[in-house]
Amino acid sequence: MGKVGKIARRTFLFGAVAVAGGVAFGVYKVRTPYENPLKDGLAEGDATFNPWVVITEKQITLITPHGDKGQGVAHAQAALIAEELDVEFGQFQIDFGKPDKAYWNRALAGDGAPFMATDESFTAEATRSFMGGMIKLLGMQITGGSTAMPDSFDKLREAGAVARETLKLVASKMSGVPVAQLKTAKGAVVLPDGIELAYRALAKEAAQVEPVTEVKLREPSEWRMIGKPMQRLDMVAKSTGTLDYGIDVDVEGMVHAAVMCNPRQGGALNGYDASAAEGMRGVQKVVEVNGGVAVVADNTWRAIQAVQAIDFDWGEAPYPAEQDGHWQAIEASLNDDQLDKEWRNEGDVTAALAGGKAIEAAYRVPYVAHAPLEPLNATVLVEDDKVTVWTGHQIPRMLQDQVARVTGHSSEQIDLVNHFMGGSFGHRLEFKHVELAAEIANQMRGTPVKLTYSREEDFAHDFPRHIGMARGSGAVKDGKVTAMDLQVAMPSVVGSQMGRAGMNVPGPDMQIAAGAWNNPYGLENFRMRAYRVPELAPVSSWRSVGASAGGFFFDSLLDELIHEAGADPLEERIRLMQHDVSRKVLETVGEMSNWGSPLGPNKGRGVAFVESFGVPTAEVIEVTNTAEGITIDKVWVAADVGTVIDPVNFENLVQGGVIFALGHAMNSEITYSDGMAQQANYWDAEGMRLKQCPEIMVRGLENGDQVRGIGEPPVPPAAPALANAIFAATGQRIRELPLYHHIDFA
Amino acid sequence: MQLIVDGKSHEVDVEDDMPLLWVLRDELGIKGVKYGCGVAACGACTVHIDGVAVRSCQTPVSDVDGAVTTIEGLGQPQALHAVQEAWVEHQVAQCGYCQSGQIMQAASLLSEIKMPSDAEIDEAMSGNLCRCGTYPRIRAAVKTAAAKMQEV
Numbered sequence: 001m002g003k004v005g006k007i008a009r010r011t012f013l014f015g016a017v018a019v020a021g022g023v024a025f026g027v028y029k030v031r032t033p034y035e036n037p038l039k040d041g042l043a044e045g046d047a048t049f050n051p052w053v054v055i056t057e058k059q060i061t062l063i064t065p066h067g068d069k070g071q072g073v074a075h076a077q078a079a080l081i082a083e084e085l086d087v088e089f090g091q092f093q094i095d096f097g098k099p100d101k102a103y104w105n106r107a108l109a110g111d112g113a114p115f116m117a118t119d120e121s122f123t124a125e126a127t128r129s130f131m132g133g134m135i136k137l138l139g140m141q142i143t144g145g146s147t148a149m150p151d152s153f154d155k156l157r158e159a160g161a162v163a164r165e166t167l168k169l170v171a172s173k174m175s176g177v178p179v180a181q182l183k184t185a186k187g188a189v190v191l192p193d194g195i196e197l198a199y200r201a202l203a204k205e206a207a208q209v210e211p212v213t214e215v216k217l218r219e220p221s222e223w224r225m226i227g228k229p230m231q232r233l234d235m236v237a238k239s240t241g242t243l244d245y246g247i248d249v250d251v252e253g254m255v256h257a258a259v260m261c262n263p264r265q266g267g268a269l270n271g272y273d274a275s276a277a278e279g280m281r282g283v284q285k286v287v288e289v290n291g292g293v294a295v296v297a298d299n300t301w302r303a304i305q306a307v308q309a310i311d312f313d314w315g316e317a318p319y320p321a322e323q324d325g326h327w328q329a330i331e332a333s334l335n336d337d338q339l340d341k342e343w344r345n346e347g348d349v350t351a352a353l354a355g356g357k358a359i360e361a362a363y364r365v366p367y368v369a370h371a372p373l374e375p376l377n378a379t380v381l382v383e384d385d386k387v388t389v390w391t392g393h394q395i396p397r398m399l400q401d402q403v404a405r406v407t408g409h410s411s412e413q414i415d416l417v418n419h420f421m422g423g424s425f426g427h428r429l430e431f432k433h434v435e436l437a438a439e440i441a442n443q444m445r446g447t448p449v450k451l452t453y454s455r456e457e458d459f460a461h462d463f464p465r466h467i468g469m470a471r472g473s474g475a476v477k478d479g480k481v482t483a484m485d486l487q488v489a490m491p492s493v494v495g496s497q498m499g500r501a502g503m504n505v506p507g508p509d510m511q512i513a514a515g516a517w518n519n520p521y522g523l524e525n526f527r528m529r530a531y532r533v534p535e536l537a538p539v540s541s542w543r544s545v546g547a548s549a550g551g552f553f554f555d556s557l558l559d560e561l562i563h564e565a566g567a568d569p570l571e572e573r574i575r576l577m578q579h580d581v582s583r584k585v586l587e588t589v590g591e592m593s594n595w596g597s598p599l600g601p602n603k604g605r606g607v608a609f610v611e612s613f614g615v616p617t618a619e620v621i622e623v624t625n626t627a628e629g630i631t632i633d634k635v636w637v638a639a640d641v642g643t644v645i646d647p648v649n650f651e652n653l654v655q656g657g658v659i660f661a662l663g664h665a666m667n668s669e670i671t672y673s674d675g676m677a678q679q680a681n682y683w684d685a686e687g688m689r690l691k692q693c694p695e696i697m698v699r700g701l702e703n704g705d706q707v708r709g710i711g712e713p714p715v716p717p718a719a720p721a722l723a724n725a726i727f728a729a730t731g732q733r734i735r736e737l738p739l740y741h742h743i744d745f746a
Numbered sequence: 747m748q749l750i751v752d753g754k755s756h757e758v759d760v761e762d763d764m765p766l767l768w769v770l771r772d773e774l775g776i777k778g779v780k781y782g783c784g785v786a787a788c789g790a791c792t793v794h795i796d797g798v799a800v801r802s803c804q805t806p807v808s809d810v811d812g813a814v815t816t817i818e819g820l821g822q823p824q825a826l827h828a829v830q831e832a833w834v835e836h837q838v839a840q841c842g843y844c845q846s847g848q849i850m851q852a853a854s855l856l857s858e859i860k861m862p863s864d865a866e867i868d869e870a871m872s873g874n875l876c877r878c879g880t881y882p883r884i885r886a887a888v889k890t891a892a893a894k895m896q897e898v
Contacts, residue, residue: 070841070878231837238842239833240826241778241817245843248777256772281761300781301768373782373790373843373877422780422843423877455783648837652883656840659879682787682875691868693881 034102034139038063047206049163051102052081052156055203060092060187065103066152067096067143067394068234069372069424071711072649075232077152079225079645084160084218086184087199089233096418099396101139107150108135108142110614110706114510116518117614118579143394144429144541146613146709149645153707154217161215169212170205171197220643230646234420246391246419249379251448255284257440258303259451260310261292263460264675265538268315269293277306286310289439296440296449304454317675319536326536326672327364330469333489333533340492340532341508343517347525352475352483358564360473363556364736365549366669369462369677369685370542374422376430376458378437381448382407387414387438388448392421394429398501402431405502406438425660426541430463431501456680463500464670464677465542466493468533470516470553475525476565481572483525484561488516488553490546491533497540508532511541515550515610515716520579521558528554537672543660544612544715551610551716552665552723556735559606559724569724570595570607570620577609581640581703582616585609588638592697593620602626603633604729608721614706615713616640619658621694621721625729629744632662632694632722639713642704650710655696657714663688665719667740692745749810751776752819762808766800767791769807770816778817778846782875789874792847792854793817799854817846820853829853832891840878848874852888861892 038048046056054061062085064077078094097103109132110117115124164184171189172179174197181192188196220227237243262269272293274286282302287294293310297303320326378391380403387409393399393416400414407414421428437451453461468490475483492509512530542548562572570590577583586609589595599605602625609618617639624631637654644650668685671678679685700710719737726743727733734742749756751774758773765784770776770793779802782790786801793802796812821827826834829852839845848871855862855870862870867888876884 070839070843072840231834232839234842235834235837235839236823236826238839238845239830239849240821240823241846242823243842244777247781250775250777299764299768299772301764301772304784371877372841373780373788373875374841375781421841423841425877452781455785652837652840652880655882656879659881660877663879681785682783683785686787687875687877688879688881689872689875690881690884691872693879693885696882 034100037098037100037102045204045207047203049166049211050159051097051100052159053085053163055163055199055206057200057203060087060199062092062094063097064094065097065141066148067392067418067421067428069392069394069421069428071148071653072232072646073143073148074234074420075230076149076645076649077156078233079230080152080156081160083223083225084157085164087187089231091187094233099141099400099416101141101397103141104136104139105142105147105151106132106155107147108140108145110147110150116520117611118520139397141395141397144426146615146712149707149709153643157217158215161217162211165212165215166209167199167202167206170202170209174205226645227643227647229648232649243420245374245422246379247374247377247422247452249390249419249450251379251381251390254379254448254450255296255298255444256300256303257294257296257437257449257451258300258307258454259289259292259294259436260307260312260457261289261436261461262314263677264314264317265461266291266318267675270313270315272313273311276309276311280306280309285444287440287443289436294436294440294451296444300452319675320672321675322673323671326467329536330467330489330533333531334471334487338531338533340512340530342527342529343513344526344528346523347483349483349485349525349527352525353473353485355475357473358476359557359560361557361560361735363470363472363553365468365552366671366737367464367467367537367539368542368664368668369459369464369670369679370425370427371459371462371682371685372421372423372425372427375455376427376433376453377451378434379448379450380437380441382438382441382445384445385413388417389414389434389438390417390419391434392419392428393434394424399431399434402435402501403438406435407442425543426545427462429497429541432461459680460677462670462677463538463540465548466490466539468549472553472557474557474561476561479565479567481523481558481561481565481567481576484523484557485527486516486554486557487529487531488512488550489531489533490549491536491539493539493541493545496535496538500538511546513550514546515548515612516554518611519554520582520611520616521576522578523576543657544712547610547612547716548661551608551612552719552737555608555610555717555720556723559720559727560733568596573607573609579616582609582611584703585616585618585638585640585701588699588701589618589620589636592638592699593622593636595620602729604725604727606721606724606726606728608717608724610716612713612716613709615708615710617713617717619717619721621725623722623725623729626746628746630726631746632692635694635696637696637714638699638701639710640701640704641708641710643702643707644700647700650700651698653710654698654714657712658696658718659688659693661715661718662722665722665737665739666745667738669738747807749807750813752814752816758807760807763806765803766793766805766807766810766814767802770802776816776818780843780846782844787875788844789851790844790847792850792874794850794854797854797857799851817850820850827853828894829856829891832887832894835890836883836887838880838883838887840880844874844876848876848884852891855888856892856895860896862888
């Protein structure tokens with residue numbers, strides 16, 4: 001991190017933090033802080049210090065605007081504020097807040113810029129800063145890309161500190177005691193004689209003063225919460241069935257809707273006969289929507305039954321009807337005309353390969369559904385001058401725009417009541433279900449409509465992870481890997497996803513190359529080229545996005561080359577590694593797994609390393625080849641996130657990421673036939689079940705100099721580590737996911 | 747027809763084939779019971795009938811022949827059941843959406859087998875899908891809950 005960043009970490013000057021290098025672009029405007037949205041609707045005597053803290057006589061409220069889809073970010077955001085504000089859990093409530101520009105994501109530019117996370121050059125930093133400025137101007141409020149903690153870490157601690165110091169200033173004025181002699185603890189300012197002035201009692205006075213603008217953040221040695229095991233604030237509610245997700249919303253006068261859209265996604269609705277549905281019990285209305293038909297009833301089940309009773313005539317799919325056609329389109333895109341970008345070209349790959357290729361292989365990854373357990377849903381009430389949306393979503397301000405487009409209101413008239421989400425994995429970055437709910441509600445103005453997808457509708461319209469393939473070759477010499485040439489072809493997930501939101505993103509799509517180009521190895525000769533496949537079936541970001549595919553391609557090829565060279569898989573990766581923090585990750589996972597120790601018969605061990613979202617992550621997997629098939633016995637993970645906010649949640653997220661990745665690598669895909677997804681429910685794309693779950697040992701390292709998120713990085717190394725372990729145990733090299741097409745799992 | 751749910755008696759007027767899940771959620775407003783798949787493939791809708799775990803999405807309401815207990819009747823935030831206590835202690839949940847069903851499945855297992863073996867836990871809990879991957883914590887929490895229930 002550059003000099004300005006280091007200064008900004010120590011001293012916070014309100015509104016001027018994230019502009020390192022911002023001289024290149026609209027400095028004044030970028031530096032202008034957005035108006036605090038919490039000022040609207042405050043009662044007299046209620047104090048707000050910034051967009052994250054409100055204190056009234058009755059209540060302390062912390063705003064946690066990043067969406068919580070299970071990663072625990074509501075808790076983590078509150079903890080960052082509470083750390084500096086000196087309030088304890090139980091002393092405050094949280095609120096997701098309203099969509100607002102003030103909640104723009106500072107960290108989004110970090111990983112969106114086409115530079116390796118390990119690149120700290122002036123050009124890389126300047127580009128990140130420029131992109132940060134653009135994102136601020138657009139007011140991009142988004143939860144995704146494992147950015148919630150990088151975005152929040154300084155910002156929310158600063159928000160807590162500003163509120164604390166302002167409250168001390170008020171207490172000083174009231175008591176006559178100089179600020180320097182005041183302390184704070186447990187929601188109160190403490191005077192030298194031990195008298196406590198509760199923050200809530202200071203709210204009325206605090207509302208009259210301007211918040212302080214300069215604060216000093218605490219040293220890590222002073223932290224009470226950060227880095228310590230925490231009890232997540234949502235845990236009791238989630239263990240008692242008392243937490244309301246979007247699907248549990250209950251509004252006075254609400255009706256229930258179910259929908260069926262053309263399962264040939266994007267295809268037309270040619271016609272339908274709803275006469276059978278119309279006579280069914282509880283059915284109130286049949287409503288045509290874009291690409292399908294909805295039934296409104298007095299009960300979710302009745303609505304689903306009725307919509308399934310409609311006789312539909314669907315149009316053709318705007319993509320190949322059969323899966324083979326998708327693969328052909330991908331293979332055909334590996335040509336010079338469709339080169340999206342050559343991301344790396346070091347040494348002389350052509351010359352190195354001319355001496356003889358050790359390996360030449362092709363790899364494939366399938367479409368995969370997100371399928372979080374809470375089916376997509378949204379409740380919408382359309383009134384003439386206002387629209388209210390109840391759902392859980394990751395991009396609140398874009399949701400406002402999409403709903404406004406449907407109903408004809410202005411974006412400012414769209415109110416979102418955001419909710420805890422029953423999983424997402426990228427699914428709740430999409431808008432289609434909310435648009436459909438708005439379409440139905442717009443035809444029933446004044447009546448709140450809850451749209452719930454059936455699981456089958458959810459699978460049919462999942463917008464799965466992109467498919468892709470890679471061609472790789474390489475050379476080895478004297479027991480070392482000397483050259484690697486990797487070509488990756490896939491449709492642009494960014495193009496597909498942003499296209500649905502009406503946005504055109506110019507330039508190469510970094511997600512085609514992610515996980516493959518941004519490795520910090522120092523191969524003598526390395527070339528990585530990305531090819532853009534014209535859009536096929538619609539696709540969307542799936543936990544770890546491009547790296548979920550690219551990591552499998554790159555690391556599988558590297559493993560094959562290491563084997564050809566006759567080197568040790570871990571030692572050769574360590575030898576090639578050029579980045580100190582990443583090398584430490586590899587060494588750590590080796591030590592944790594006792595790499596190199598003898599294994600019993602039919603057992604094998606595989607290692608993989610992928611850097612994604614700035615987090616170098618290494619995994620070792622141990623498998624046994626049994627008579628019933630492969631068992632995954634143990635997994636070790638080492639990942640460097642700079643600072644571990646909560647070691648308990650960290651472990652849970654890493655274990656979960658590994659299980660998510662392994663389950664899909666084993667048995668999950670979406671394939672198309674007759675233009676429709678062939679998988680309709682969980683029995684077709686099962687993921688991992690508890691009895692298949694390995695022991696998973698986790699270590700979070702803190703050698704990196706920036707705080708990173710851990711939601712996605714555990715995913716990419718898991719599939720290649722598993723395939724590499726299966727090779728070690730069986731001698732069978734599998735180059736295609738899901739693996740169960742080639743080998744059985746017990 | 748009459749249903750006893752979480753100790754309370756309810757009169758419901760619905761189709762015989764309406765799954766218990768939707769009677770609980772949409773007719774009685776008991777939202778702790780979750781819809782995940784509708785085909786008994788995920789277990790999110792698990793409730794007890796006379797103490798035994800069933801998938802309420804595949805139980806026609808007319809087949810209900812005993813008292814129904816949901817996650818909300820098992821325990822409450824201020825009065826947790828031993829299984830719920832263990833779940834909080836181990837910080838099991840991520841998104842939490844499957845956990846109502848996981849907890850009901852675990853409570854049913856422990857009422858049948860006081861100290862289940864690892865294999866028995868694996869077998870009993872493998873019908874409940876967790877997309878977030880909290881399985882290691884579920885295993886640990888079931889064992890802790892078993893120990894807690896031995897103490898009382």
